[in-house]
Amino acid sequence: MSLEEEFAAIPIGFDLGEVEIVLDEKTVGDRAAVTQWQALGVIEKFKAAPPGQTIEIHPRMQFAKFTGLRSAIWAKSEHEFLKPLKMGSTVIIRGRVVDKYIKRGRFYRVSEFETVDENGEILMRSRETGIHVE
Amino acid sequence: MSTVLKTGDAIPALTKNAYAPIAKDARNPIHTDEYARQQGMRGALIPGSTLLSYVLEMLYNHFGEKWLYHGRINVSFIGGGAVNDDILTAQGRATSVVQEEDGARVYLDVWMVNQQDEKILVGEASCIP
Numbered sequence: 001m002s003l004e005e006e007f008a009a010i011p012i013g014f015d016l017g018e019v020e021i022v023l024d025e026k027t028v029g030d031r032a033a034v035t036q037w038q039a040l041g042v043i044e045k046f047k048a049a050p051p052g053q054t055i056e057i058h059p060r061m062q063f064a065k066f067t068g069l070r071s072a073i074w075a076k077s078e079h080e081f082l083k084p085l086k087m088g089s090t091v092i093i094r095g096r097v098v099d100k101y102i103k104r105g106r107f108y109r110v111s112e113f114e115t116v117d118e119n120g121e122i123l124m125r126s127r128e129t130g131i132h133v134e
Numbered sequence: 135m136s137t138v139l140k141t142g143d144a145i146p147a148l149t150k151n152a153y154a155p156i157a158k159d160a161r162n163p164i165h166t167d168e169y170a171r172q173q174g175m176r177g178a179l180i181p182g183s184t185l186l187s188y189v190l191e192m193l194y195n196h197f198g199e200k201w202l203y204h205g206r207i208n209v210s211f212i213g214g215g216a217v218n219d220d221i222l223t224a225q226g227r228a229t230s231v232v233q234e235e236d237g238a239r240v241y242l243d244v245w246m247v248n249q250q251d252e253k254i255l256v257g258e259a260s261c262i263p
Contacts, residue, residue, distance in 0.1 A: 035187035036150055039194050046199055052190045056183040063161050071164045071173075074182035074211050081205040133164065133173065 003134045006068050007100065007107040016061045016095035016111060023049050023089055031056070048084035054093055054115050055079065058128055061095050062111065069132060075108060076129040083123045085115070091123065092116050098127075107132040137196075139228040139240050139263070148192035152220040154180045170217075177217040185216060185255055189244055192224040197261045204236070209244065209257030221249040226259065237262040 001009075021027065028049045032040070037050045055077070063069060085091055092115070099110035108129055115124040139145070156166060156178045163169035167178045186209065194201045216222055226242040233239075239262050246255040 034154065035184050035191075036153065037187065037191055039191050041198075042194060042202070046202065048202055050187070050191070051194055051202060051205060052183070052187050055186060056181065059162065059181075059183070071162050071169065073164055073179070073215070076208070076210050077182060077186055078208040079206070081202055084199075084202040 001068055003070070003107065003132055006066070007102075007109070007132055010066075010097055010100055010109065012097060012099060014065070014097040016065050016097065016113075018092050018094040019057055019061055020090060020092050021054060021057065023053070023085055023087055023091060025087070028053060028087060043087060046084060047087045049087060051081050051085075052079065053085055054091060054124070055126065057093050058095060058111070058113050058126065059130070061093065061113075062109075062130065071133040072130045073133060074128065075131050076127075078127040080125045081123075082125070083117075083121065085123055086117075090118050092118075139231070139242075141228050141230055143228045145192065145196040145226045145228075145242065147223050147225045148188060148195065149221060149223040150188050152180050152184075152188075152216045152222050153218050154178070154184050156218070175214060175217070180216040180218065180220075182211055185211070185222070185246060188222060189224045189226075189246060189255065189259075192226060193244070193259055193261070196226075197263055200263050201261055204239070204262040205259070206261070207244070207257065207259040209255050211255055213252055213254045216248060216254055222254070223247050224255075229258075234262065 095113040113126040226244040
């Protein structure tokens with residue numbers, strides 16, 4: 001299936017599924033190391049993961065669903081932080097496709113994500129626009 | 135941490151030597167040298183989530199815990215992106231203060247430049263300090 005055909009087949013509202021993550025010391029520490037996060041007070045004082053800890057999961061969720069997608073790059077990224085992602089807690093990330101469009105021959109897909117805690121309380125909302133690349 | 139911002143005030147910038155591990159079997163090949171160069175890039179692109187984290191750290195450094203409850207950010211990735219060893223500087227400047235139910239929300243222009251002073255990320259952030 002070509003890039004254009006695959007893009008055309010994506011329905012608005014498409015469910016990107018959900019991913020559950022335990023914010024243990026290793027998970028948070030590994031991500032902090034990759035991003036060179038040095039403001040460790042967020043972990044040590046507020047017992048929370050650095051803001052944005054789970055954002056890197058969003059592209060993975062999309063690649064898991066769009067198995068024919070070769071590559072993609074981010075165009076836009078929007079996030080609202082509502083509550084800390086507490087160390088030791090389990091969070092769930094849910095996503096869905098909310099829009100798509102073609103502009104100057106490029107294929108844009110817009111997805112929204114929510115990160116919630118074990119009680120379903122929303123901790124972070126995200127809206128991201130990616131460009132599908134051949 | 136947070137000081138009272140007025141329109142036009144800058145928050146402390148944050149500079150990092152960009153780095154992301156390059157996996158030859160990365161699911162998204164834009165993060166590999168070979169494919170990224172085929173697409174006209176200088177090399178494996180640093181993931182957008184990593185670039186965003188540099189900006190978020192700058193904002194957290196200023197707003198502290200308040201950012202965890204009231205932070206908002208909306209950015210676009212522009213230019214040619216970033217590759218390993220680029221020197222990236224995140225910056226922010228207050229543009230307005232708007233009264234909300236929970237307090238005064240400070241809006242800032244945020245951006246990131248590389249060592250050539252080329253912008254690779256631009257957008258807006260806000261927080262109730």
